Amino acid sequence: MAAIKFTFHGHVQGIGFRAHVKKKAMELSICGWVKNMPDGAVSAVFSGDPEMISLLEGYCKRIPSAYVSSVESYTIEDQNFDTFEIIY
Numbered sequence: 001m002a003a004i005k006f007t008f009h010g011h012v013q014g015i016g017f018r019a020h021v022k023k024k025a026m027e028l029s030i031c032g033w034v035k036n037m038p039d040g041a042v043s044a045v046f047s048g049d050p051e052m053i054s055l056l057e058g059y060c061k062r063i064p065s066a067y068v069s070s071v072e073s074y075t076i077e078d079q080n081f082d083t084f085e086i087i088y
Contacts (some may be wrong), residue, residue, distance in 0.1 A: 010069035031081035
């Protein structure tokens with residue numbers, strides 16, 4: 001299992017980005033979380049199969065109504081998430 005923290009920059013708030021991420025994460029059996037950041041970005045942790053994480057990252061770049069201008073990512077220690085949550 002892998003765990004990667006992502007920060008998506010661009011037009012990613014106020015358009016249902018987090019709900020799209022959660023739905024796709026659940027389809028791909030990815031655990032973790034997603035939340036809006038005060039600076040307008042969206043941060044997320046994806047934990048699961050590396051191939052599925054890669055698919056989810058690609059999906060995030062194509063979410064309808066979103067414009068992802070850049071993505072930061074780095075590997076973190078897997079925290080054994082059981083679900084995927086939207087953090088408010």
